[in-house]
Amino acid sequence: MQLAVNIAVLTAIYALIACGYVLVYRVSRVLNLAHGELMMLSAYLLLVTASQFGSHWAVAIATALGLSGLVGVLVYLFLMRKMTGEMVLAAVLTTVALGILLRGATVLIWSAQQHYPVQRLNITNFAIALPGGARISLCAALLVATMILVYSSLFAFLRLGRWGVRMRAAGQRPLLAAQRGINLHIIYAMAWGLSTLIGAMAGMLIAMDQGLDQTMATIGLKAFPAALVGGLDSLLGALVGALIVATAEILLIHYVDPLLSEVVPFAVLIAVLVVWPWGLFGTREELDRV
Amino acid sequence: MLRKLAAGAAVAALIHCPASAQDAYTIGLTGALTGPPASTYAPAVEALRVYLERVNAAGGVNGKKVNLILQDDSAEPGKAAANAKKLIAQDNVILLMNASLSSTYAPVVAEAKRAGVPVLFASSVCPKDVYPPADPLEFCTTAFAANYDSRATLAFIKETAKEPVKIGFSAMAIPLSRGEMDFAESQAPGLGMTVVDKEVIPPPTPDYTPFATKLKDAGANWVFSWAPWVTQVRTLEALRRLGWRGEYVAWSHIEAEGELARLKDGRFYVIGANALFQDELPIHKEIAGAAKQAGVPYPAQQMAEGWIAGMVVEAALKAAGWPASAEKLAAAMANLTVDTKGLRGGPIAWTKDNHFRTRQYYRVYAWDEAKSAIVRVKDWTAFDVK
Numbered sequence: 001m002q003l004a005v006n007i008a009v010l011t012a013i014y015a016l017i018a019c020g021y022v023l024v025y026r027v028s029r030v031l032n033l034a035h036g037e038l039m040m041l042s043a044y045l046l047l048v049t050a051s052q053f054g055s056h057w058a059v060a061i062a063t064a065l066g067l068s069g070l071v072g073v074l075v076y077l078f079l080m081r082k083m084t085g086e087m088v089l090a091a092v093l094t095t096v097a098l099g100i101l102l103r104g105a106t107v108l109i110w111s112a113q114q115h116y117p118v119q120r121l122n123i124t125n126f127a128i129a130l131p132g133g134a135r136i137s138l139c140a141a142l143l144v145a146t147m148i149l150v151y152s153s154l155f156a157f158l159r160l161g162r163w164g165v166r167m168r169a170a171g172q173r174p175l176l177a178a179q180r181g182i183n184l185h186i187i188y189a190m191a192w193g194l195s196t197l198i199g200a201m202a203g204m205l206i207a208m209d210q211g212l213d214q215t216m217a218t219i220g221l222k223a224f225p226a227a228l229v230g231g232l233d234s235l236l237g238a239l240v241g242a243l244i245v246a247t248a249e250i251l252l253i254h255y256v257d258p259l260l261s262e263v264v265p266f267a268v269l270i271a272v273l274v275v276w277p278w279g280l281f282g283t284r285e286e287l288d289r290v
Numbered sequence: 291m292l293r294k295l296a297a298g299a300a301v302a303a304l305i306h307c308p309a310s311a312q313d314a315y316t317i318g319l320t321g322a323l324t325g326p327p328a329s330t331y332a333p334a335v336e337a338l339r340v341y342l343e344r345v346n347a348a349g350g351v352n353g354k355k356v357n358l359i360l361q362d363d364s365a366e367p368g369k370a371a372a373n374a375k376k377l378i379a380q381d382n383v384i385l386l387m388n389a390s391l392s393s394t395y396a397p398v399v400a401e402a403k404r405a406g407v408p409v410l411f412a413s414s415v416c417p418k419d420v421y422p423p424a425d426p427l428e429f430c431t432t433a434f435a436a437n438y439d440s441r442a443t444l445a446f447i448k449e450t451a452k453e454p455v456k457i458g459f460s461a462m463a464i465p466l467s468r469g470e471m472d473f474a475e476s477q478a479p480g481l482g483m484t485v486v487d488k489e490v491i492p493p494p495t496p497d498y499t500p501f502a503t504k505l506k507d508a509g510a511n512w513v514f515s516w517a518p519w520v521t522q523v524r525t526l527e528a529l530r531r532l533g534w535r536g537e538y539v540a541w542s543h544i545e546a547e548g549e550l551a552r553l554k555d556g557r558f559y560v561i562g563a564n565a566l567f568q569d570e571l572p573i574h575k576e577i578a579g580a581a582k583q584a585g586v587p588y589p590a591q592q593m594a595e596g597w598i599a600g601m602v603v604e605a606a607l608k609a610a611g612w613p614a615s616a617e618k619l620a621a622a623m624a625n626l627t628v629d630t631k632g633l634r635g636g637p638i639a640w641t642k643d644n645h646f647r648t649r650q651y652y653r654v655y656a657w658d659e660a661k662s663a664i665v666r667v668k669d670w671t672a673f674d675v676k
Contacts (some may be wrong), residue, residue: 002507002532006500013496043325104324111587112328114520114545119552127531137531142501210524215326215494222496253500260464261500262492 001132006039009140009264012147014242016202016222019150019235019271020195025189026233028172030080030186034099036220038075041102042068043117043207044110045215050120057121065200072196076189103217118208125209139209146201151239158235167191171233173227186245225265229272231282240280244268307378314355315607318377320398321389321414325364326494328516331389332587333544333617334408334413335360337577337596338387340584342603352605358594359383360593365390371397384616386545388665389413392466392606395526403427405514408620412599413544414647415466422676424645429623431599431638433563434541435650436466437517438673440474442652443539443561447512448481450537458510460501460525462517463492470516486510502528511536519543524560542566542655547664559667564598565633568589568664573631594633602628602638635670 003195017039024032032038046064053060055115079098083091118125118139125134136144142162158164169177170187226245230237245265278284319338335550336420339358346355361373365628370390377383380399386402388394388412395417402409408427411417416430447455457478461471468490477524478485491499502525505513513529513536515522522540529538534626535557540546542562550560559624567574567590577597592594609622635651654668 002503006497006503009499010497043303080491107328112324112332113588113592114329116552125531127533129533135532140497166500205443210498211520213326213329214324215520215522218326218494219496222494250500254504258489258491258501258504261495262463 001130001134001176002251003254005130005134005136007247008144008153008245010250011134011243012140012143013202013206013219014226014246015147015239016143016150016198016221017220018230018238018242019154020199020202020225020236022230022235023154023191023195023198023225025227027167027234028080028091028188029088030083030095031088031232032095032192033092033197033221034075034095034102035195036217037099037102038068038071038196039107039199039203039220040106040212040214040216041071042196043212044106044115045071045200046204046207047110047115047120047139047212050117054124055122057123060121061204064204065197068213069193069197073189073193076185076192077198080188080192081185082187085283099217103214107214112214115207115212117204117212121208123208129198137209139205143202143205143209150198150201154235163190164189222265227268228269228279231276231279232281234279234281237279237281256260304321309455315351315385316357316381316383316620317385317387317603318359318361318373318381318383319389319412320361320363320370320373320377320394321387322365322391322394323360323362325366327365327382327391327518329520329545330543331365331413333586334596334599335389335588336588336591337581338412338603340580340586340593341597341600343584344580345600345604351604352612355611356603363390363394365394366489367394369399370394373402374398374401378402378407384610384614384619385405385410385606387412387599387603391464392417397522399428405616406620407616408623410599410603410623412602413595420645422643422646424643426624427496428622429640429645431595431602433595433598433634434516434543435563435646435673436470436676437473438650438675439541439561439652440470440675441475441512442671443514443516444474444477444481444483445656446559446561447483447514447537447539447648449668451512453511455481456485456486456509456511457483457489458508458513460491460505460513460517460521461488462521463490463517466519467517467521471514474514474516476637483512489523489525491517491522493518496522498524498528499532501525502532502534505529506532506534511537513538513541517541519545519549523549523553527553530555539556539654544595546655547591548589548654550657550659550664554657554659555664558659559654559656561652561654563634563651563653564594565635565653566664567594568655569632569666571632573597573633598633598638601630602626615645615674635672644675646675648675649673 020035025052049063050062230241249261249264321335371538383614394566411430418427419425420430459471461467490630526538537557539559542560546560547566547581581590606623650663650673651670656667
């Protein structure tokens with residue numbers, strides 16, 4: 001039973017992070033390689049709001065989430081918007097540069113030491129006993145619940161919401177969408193905001209569960225294979241990819257060798273891409289190279 | 291006319307700068323000031339900087355200022371190599387310091403050896419070349435010591451355990467940590483302990499629970515971890531969340547004191563070579579005062595390691611005299627004894643063959659739930675380094 005709980009928690013972590021990659025990619029075809037750093041920045045923002053709002057943890061978390069979404073929108077408006085119409089590679093490299101900048105800035109502002117947001121929020125991350133003798137921490141349980149909530153909301157939003165349909169239209173046929181009066185910049189800004197907001201949820205909950213330091217940015221990258229396995233432009237793919245990668249990782253840690261956990265996501269990725277080059281649920285794209 | 295004057299002043303300033311540098315001891319440091327492992331190294335480097343600033347404010351060493359040049363290598367060997375090259379060739383340092391991951395050692399040592407400049411490892415793990423028979427150019431002040439730490443920890447566990455020991459190990463997937471846990475694993479059966487599991491955890495890991503699950507399921511009643519702090523403490527916390535009630539021993543890194551107080555876990559021991567600030571020695575008060583005055587962004591409890599490095603650098607420069615060269619400094623360092631004023635169990639004594647220290651002392655601390663304070667569980671125990 002504990003094994004199943006461990007798989008559920010790791011799936012939730014990977015799925016929430018992968019979701020951010022997918023949202024930006026399916027709308028703008030830009031691979032946001034600063035997603036891990038933006039996630040880390042959001043967790044540090046929680047530290048700030050926790051200090052400001054003391055024991056009002058709900059206010060602190062809501063404010064940090066709001067600020068994170070705003071950061072995503074601002075990144076688009078002041079940085080990625082300038083990349084519109086430029087080579088996709090240039091946009092991707094811009095996100096790499098942004099990531100490096102954010103890493104440096106977080107050290108300068110918050111120093112390199114370990115932080116524990118849960119302490120500042122006066123929350124006890126207690127363990128919850130589950131049937132079968134398994135246990136899960138409060139924050140890990142919240143990660144799983146958040147994943148379920150985020151994915152169901154996103155599916156509903158993209159299928160039924162007016163702005164969700166516009167977002168899909170902008171992703172599938174940007175020219176046609178623009179001709180139909182959809183403001184692409186608003187859609188792109190919204191995608192960046194949503195992506196950063198969901199990454200923030202993952203970052204904050206991981207930081208509350210495990211503590212916060214500079215390694216969080218790298219955790220963001222660890223979820224990347226999950227997004228690729230599922231297909232970079234598919235939300236369902238991100239969810240399935242996260243489940244596959246997390247399951248393989250946990251089972252190999254438990255039954256074979258813990259060291260394999262580093263290699264497994266990429267081994268799964270290669271195995272899947274050899275058979276389905278666009279991922280399990282990805283859309284086949286036009287090739288601009290042989 | 292004004293332009294000529296300005297140009298003349300600029301030239302004079304340019305000529306004056308190198309002269310000033312030559313009038314001071316110039317030492318350089320390459321360290322992981324940023325990057326994933328920075329939390330271990332940056333506070334120590336900050337402490338060293340503050341210490342040397344105080345030395346300079348008090349008149350310097352042998353009447354000369356100490357010019358410390360800091361270079362960030364983000365724990366990347368390539369950057370460390372470039373830093374070492376620049377510090378030696380451009381800045382003409384007489385001492386090269388390293389405060390970074392062991393993967394940066396090879397290029398730094400290679401550059402230093404080419405130039406005949408001594409290398410001091412401060413807060414980074416001591417390489418085997420500083421133990422007897424020591425390399426003439428390599429020295430180390432860092433508290434932790436491969437193999438000796440495991441011997442001391444296993445001896446403590448044997449002494450403390452009230453029932454047969456079923457021990458598990460937790461390492462980070464880096465050569466040094468894995469090597470030490472392999473060593474401990476080989477020693478434990480000889481002390482009557484049963485080794486039940488060893489987890490080698492890759493950095494970074496989003497969730498430590500899968501590794502903790504294995505340690506718990508293996509039936510360990512003791513777990514020993516010798517790894518960067520993040521691996522040590524997150525494995526412990528994951529174990530506790532799983533309901534594990536065993537005893538946990540970890541190396542007392544610079545974060546240990548604050549973390550003992552945060553976790554308030556009576557079955558969590560830290561073993562180390564530095565006295566914790568709860569001992570309230572006069573030197574601790576001095577460090578805390580200096581940290582406050584300098585506005586250091588790290589807790590004073592994390593500064594002992596860098597402070598000790600500063601004490602040793604000051605003593606070495608003093609012994610080398612003025613004018614000092616890399617050669618004179620290396621000779622002075624090969625016969626040096628530094629009183630750490632209680633920060634360690636004894637002095638740091640270097641000889642021609644031993645550039646680690648002739649005796650290594652260990653102390654064990656834990657959280658006392660009844661007293662609601664950190665307490666000394668075992669006082670200084672000495673191990674001869676041969």
